[in-house]
Every structure is written in C-alpha cells, then in structure tokens.
Amino acid sequence: MKRKNAILRTPYTVRMCHWLMVVCFFFVAMSGLSWFFPSLSWLNSLLGGPQLARILHPFMGVLIFLFLAYLFMRLVRHNLPEPGDSKWFAEIGQVLKGDHNEELDTGKYNAGQKVLFWGIMGLISLLLISGVLIWRPYFAPLFSIPTIRIGLFLHALAGILLMLLVIGHIYLAFWVKGSVDAMSSGYVSRKWARTHHPRWYRQVTGKKDAP
Template identity: 30%
Template sequence: MSREPYLLPNGRVLRYTFRERLVHWLAGVSYVYLLLTGLAFWSPWLFWIAVVLGSPTISRAFHPWIGIVFLIAVCLMYSMWAAQMGETSADKAWWQAIGHYIRNEDRQVPSADRFNPGQKLLFWGFFWNAIVLLLSGLILWFPQSIPWNLRFLHLAAVLIHPISTLLTIALFIIHVYMGTAMERGAFGSVIRGDVSRAWADTHHHSWYQQLLRDSARK
C-alpha cells in the first residue's frame, strides 16, 4: 500500500489514491472501447457500432492499439494491487457466506480486508484474460507472421479471443453492477477517492481496523 495517510483529516477514509484511480479509469475506458469495437467486428448485427465510433476503418485500426493500452493499465494494476489480492485463510469463510453478501446482509458477512475475495477473483480474472487476449490478439493482428506449419495457432486465436472476451464481459457486468447499484458509496471511491468511515467499517472491516491500529501507533 502507498505511504499516503488513509485516515483523512476530514474524517473520511482514502480508499483509492489518485494514481490508483487514474490507472483504474485507463483500464475502464480502454476496455469499453475494446468491447464496443470488438462486438462490432464479431456480429454483423452490431457492425453499426463501428460506424458510430468514427468508421469501421478507424475502429479496426485502433482496436489493437487500444488493446495495448488496456494491457498496460492491467499490468499497472498488477503492480499496485497484486500483493493485496492473494488468498488468505479468512477468504474461505467469506465464500461460504456468499449468499448473505448477495442479499446485502452485511452483518452476517465475514470481515473483509482491503479487497474481499470476490474482488480478488475479478482482479485475477481480468489479469489472466488480458494476457490471453493479448497473445491471441497478436496472432490475429499479424497473421502473416505465423509460419505455415503453425497455422493452427491462427484458428486457435480466432476461437480463444472471443471466448476470453465473453469471460471478461461476465466479470465486467458483475463488477459494474456491484460497484454502482449494489454497494452504495463504492462508485464515489473510484471518482473522489474517499469513503465514509461507516462504509469502510461495514464493507472492509479488517482493513479499516488495521488503518485505525496503524494511525494509533504513529
């Protein structure tokens, strides 16, 4: 975690630093562009999206480059958060209480660290899919560089690229729903950066308690 003070003088808690928010939105905006242009190439019914986004030629030219931007953002996320996304012994109890979490029965949900196990799963899901999308995407980008005897790699990429995208779409829908509609206060944390103490205590109790202990020690 960065050295910034997490308990702010105004009585709120810093959830995401400016750098974390910037990287998050670099990933968010590039992902949405990739999704829309990718859907446009995937189905003739959705080709109109490429027209709306400039022109089919522009969409086709930008898609792989924005893919590189997305990968850079995901790698930066990895450097900021991977150390906090490891599985802990407390995670099992959280998964067993997932029903309470879904029904918003906060009191019955075991205490979570800075990231709860569901957020960790999303993080690793996006990370590994970004790697798969890059590798399959590079083959689709430069098909002529695949040697003739390895042409099956091109066929594999044609299948794997959309399958991996579908997995990210599932993660994306759950993530956006949770971050905007289900967990009130979460969206403000990726915009302004801070949350109320009550929010931190309810949703990330272990993390909040650790921040209190750290600040009492100073």
C-alpha cells in the same frame, strides 16, 4: 463525500489508471462486438468506421493491458488468497443480503473482488497473447494458419468472458452503496470501511473501532 473524517481508499494514480482503462475498454469492446455480431456492425463507427476501428482496436487493447499491468502492481498484495476467503464464499448468501458477519473480518478486498481481480488479469493476458497471434500485418504472418485459428477462437472467447465479468463488476459496484466513491473521489466513509472491510479499516486507522 466530505473528506473530513473520510478514509482514502484509492490513490489518484490508481483511479486515473482505472478510468482511462475503462474508456479504452469501452471502445475496444464495442469494436470487438461489431465484428462478432453482424447486426452490431454499426458499433465500429464509434472508432471512426470499419478500417480505422480495425487499426485502433489492437493498439488500444495493448494500452488496456498496460493500464491493467499497473493496477496489478499496485493492487496485487491486497488480492492474494487468504484462509478467510473460503468462509466468505460459504456465507455468500448473507453477504448478498447485506448481513455483515463480523467474523468474516474482510481485508481491503473481499473474496468476490479477488476473483474479479484474478479473472480480469487472466483474461486480459489471454487476450494479449491471442491478440498478438492474430495481429495482421505485424505478427500473424509469423504463425501457421491452425495457430491463428486457435488464436481467433481464444481471443473471441476471452473477450466475451471479460465483457460478462465487467458487466458483473459494474453491477456490483453500483449495488454496494458507497463503492463508486472509492473509485471516483477515492475516499470512503468510516462507516462504509468498518462495515464492508473491517480489517482494512483497523489497519489504516490503527483503531479497534470508530471514535
């Protein structure tokens, strides 16, 4: 995308953090799946085999949490619920058809993206807490067997839900043309900004409409 006339949507540090987190997420998710489904046990070779994967999985999980904590601090103010969000959900059919109702007047992130944001943040927190409960040899000995069992169940459940949410996130990122630019170059066209996030467009440009 030509930077002249484009608008910066995602600063470098946020993009860097997002992509480093995506790389870690890939390895952690693959090793997690390798333990969940025996037929996928070959996937742990991506992290150097069963023993190494078992050691690296929790450390990389903590890294993902730290990257997401940084994203949380940078993005939370744009993801707070607003009265207009319910209208976005009520008109989800039109939104999905690409029929942009100006009355929605979406800010930096739409209601669907906010759900994704809070879903990811909630599930990653649950993964961290349950992960600590079951982390041998460091923390698990501090807890009772029934607590560890609950931890294992919650960890597997949150892991699967997060993977499903991320699959939806990736699908929508490619489906809405121009979105990936927001996370790759960081810049979006004025037309994209005006169409998908008109209120944010006005806030960053201080304009009523494009020149």
